[in-house]
Amino acid sequence: MTQAPVRPDDTTDDIAGSTPAGDILDIAREQVLERGDALDYDQVLQVLRLPDDRLPELLQVAHDVRMQWCGPEVEVEGIISLKTGGCPEDCHFCSQSGLFESPVRTAWIDIPSLVEAAKQTAKTGATEFCIVAAVRGPDKRLLSQVAAGIEAIRNEVDIQIACSLGMLTQEQVDQLAAMGVHRYNHNLETAKSHFTNVVTTHTWEERWDTLRMVREAGMEVCCGGILGMGESLEQRAEFATQLAQLEPDEVPLNFLNPRPGTPFGDLDVLPASEALKAVAAFRLALPRTILRFAGGREITLGDLGAKQGILGGINAVIVGNYLTTLGRPAEDDLDLLVDLSMPIKTLNDTL
Template identity: 65%
Template sequence: MTDILQRARRVLDTGQPLPPEELLEILHVPDEQLAELSRLAHEVRLRWCGDLVEVEGIISLKTGGCGEDCSFCSQSGLFKESPVRAVRLNIDEIVEGAKLSHKNGATEYCIVAAVRGPDDRLIDQVGDAIVAIQREVDINISASLGILTPEQAARLSDMGVRRYNHNLETAASHFPRIVSTHAWSERLDTLRLVREQGMEICSGGILGMGESLEQRVEFACQLAGLEPAEVPINFLDPRPGTPLADAEVMSRGDAMRAIAMFRLAMPATILRFAGGRELTLGDDGTEAGLLGGMNAIIAGNYLTTLGRPAETDLDMLDRLQLPLKVL
């Protein structure tokens, strides 16, 4: 075992994260030590989070036509070559999505919209959807509607939104290379509003967007500083028509090192597998990640990319004897 893995074992006993310089060492662990690193991250997860796996379903209330220029996102209306076009769902479709998510073992259902921030009409529609869902399904409601004002955050909290997702996406030092139409600090401000209104913070991002290993650690530490309830981890799935369309897909080894690093940076936080896991980690990648530090998944498809069938993930959890979180 390398020296850094020996030192990292103290996280098991203390529940305290590794400092940035040691987190960076984790990202340099050689391939022959990857299995040992993953076992350690899994042990930390079991001790400080327990063995339950939380499943979430997501639905896009408004897809495409966004006025922001996030380089990874095919929903930007500024990228004319993107195949994604604007679509808006009705309440019945959102409720049916909640029912399907519940059937697939989800305890969390996130309503998402591709916007810089919501207008009154959008928030009204989310409120109507929440009322309709709660009549039909026993499931927690999350939302991801972009940058919020104080008044909007208060309204969403009053509507019953339990957890609000607004990804920081990447390290503050790397963000200007990825987005130019708004600042990283605006995202941070929204997360502070979310906490002030009593909603749980859900914030993560995308790995493999050209960030350095140092920036990967910077990102994990910035997220840890928010003390989020949940951190969704995506791996870049280069989308046609976007500025990152030709980016190289992150290697499986680097992805596994990153998962372990995030766990050692946030021992007691929900780390949720999100988009790109199938492309980056392969057919058995979800299994490897859940035995390497992750403890939650999004079941089914993502916003603009296909995931694995939910039944496949549920069968995998049963085979690994990893129990589902239930309400």
């Protein structure tokens, strides 16, 4: 286990490295592929600025790094929304905010439905099932529901259980750890310098503090974000570097799927070439991390992009639908993995 992350104000304002002269992909081969040393901020930015005609070469380097330092296995995960809609926060990308005129209504699912969702997830070969709630942080009712759900799932399904319940207090962290939560997801969402353009009702540092407590409690840290929210290439590189400083066990990469009624509802979808360069760049900044395809990849990349991403640094996928948007059929992703001769990581491999 890596050490607990330090406060971001101690580290993230000084992220530029000293990039040696030379072609950035040659540097990546020697530095990341051969030695396992991550690219720094300046180097990640060079990768993001590569012309489109070098994209196939870049994806090959990122794939080679993934195979060298992570292996061929792909971790499969399913997610379920325990509590949907009505969130008091103003995350500008999210249709579950109660502050926006978006069509998502508040709803809870019951324990039998939660168990059934876990069963269906396990049938895909998934090793991870994540219980998600649209909240600033969990109250007693939500934690009680989560505890009951985890107990019921454990009685019937052999699968690792993760949670994503917003910002936590130390007491709540300890409760989740005692429940046996394997991994906790709490996304930083974007670079620290861009965060106030995305969220104003809480701070980047508050999210970081939750991640610090999660790590110290012994749970795995899952932390990523969304690309295509108006950030610059410099901020994209900043975000990759800040995640590398956090040293999460998993980084889910989402791509903005503009939701009607949200402040980001009219933003353009990220071009596929930019999205794929970002996938490769994040792999080169995080050579040993689980890098997971998450929301928005269907609208951003399409079916061909799924293959290119998995051959360009990705080594984990969320299968099926997301929280409020549709994903690819799970069978399509599983068939693709078979076609690429990439085995699904088994439950024993995650223990």
